[in-house]
Amino acid sequence: MTTRKERLKATLNQVPLFLGLILLWMLLWGSYSGLTVLTGALLAVIVSVGFYLPAVELGLRVNLWYSFVYFSRLLFDIVLGSVQVAVLALSPRYTPSNAIVAVHLRTRSDFVLTLTGVSTSIVPGAIVVDVDRVRSTLYLHVLNVHRPEQVEKFRKGVLAEERRIVMALGSRADVERLRRVSGEDRSEKDQHARTQHAREKRKRGGIT
Structure with missing residues (x-):
């Protein structure tokens, strides 16, 4: 009740x-x-x-400096994306090669999910085609993707956009979760790097 x-x-x-x-x-x-x-x-x-929809919880927290960083970077990305798409459209050598990229966000806020999707879509070159609200995942159609490295670079760009939004407008819980998950990601990467280094040393006959 x-x-x-x-x-x-x-x-x-x-x-x-x-x-x-x-x-x-x-x-x-x-x-x-x-x-x-x-x-x-x-x-x-x-x-x-x-047509009732679940209410979006607003953090009601604004950081002026990070808001400036977020909007400045967004404006820069819009201009850069416009130039890149224009170059592709005018290039006689352009070969269409697009991709659907899934980006799993680190926060669980509907507000952050929505704003990240909107911010990414208004930059020419990518648009949200589907959203998994339960898993906080965006599915985006991305132009001019030829190699797996480009997919990973785009995914990192979206996660960086999510971070700027959280630091500027997210709730304290969003900020804490972002920092916690990012710390876990770094720990996993460090552990993976140490494992790879140990394997290479064993292959060369070194002592680990």
Whole structure:
């Protein structure tokens, strides 16, 4: 049985969606009259009740420096991606070779998942084609992929984008999880590197 505080929190989480639907309705009609607001509010209620979706938990945390870094890098990526796609389109030697790349995010926030998908899709050259919300995984269609190294480079780029978003706008829980998982990833990589080094030494007849 939900408590009064939980019901209030769930209601407040629906407010951004409600206001967003009203704004979208006004933009579609190109009118900001009272009648448009009223009909938009009525439509928002119908959509919110008839097509209910789980509320997205917002961290309500903003780091100004990391926000500047995030938006600056996003703008740079958009410009760079536009130039790269234009070069491909004009190149007579271009051979289409695309790929569907799965990127498993390290956080479990719907907000971070959504913002990472949007940020990646608005950069020319890649677009989200599917989302696995349970596993926090994005599936993206990527242009001009010829080698496995390019796939891994793209995946690292998306994870770096996720990190910038978490540091700028994510909750404290998102930040802690990101740091914890990243630390585990580094430990696994270090262990793998040590194992590979030991194997190479054994092959050369060295002592481990």
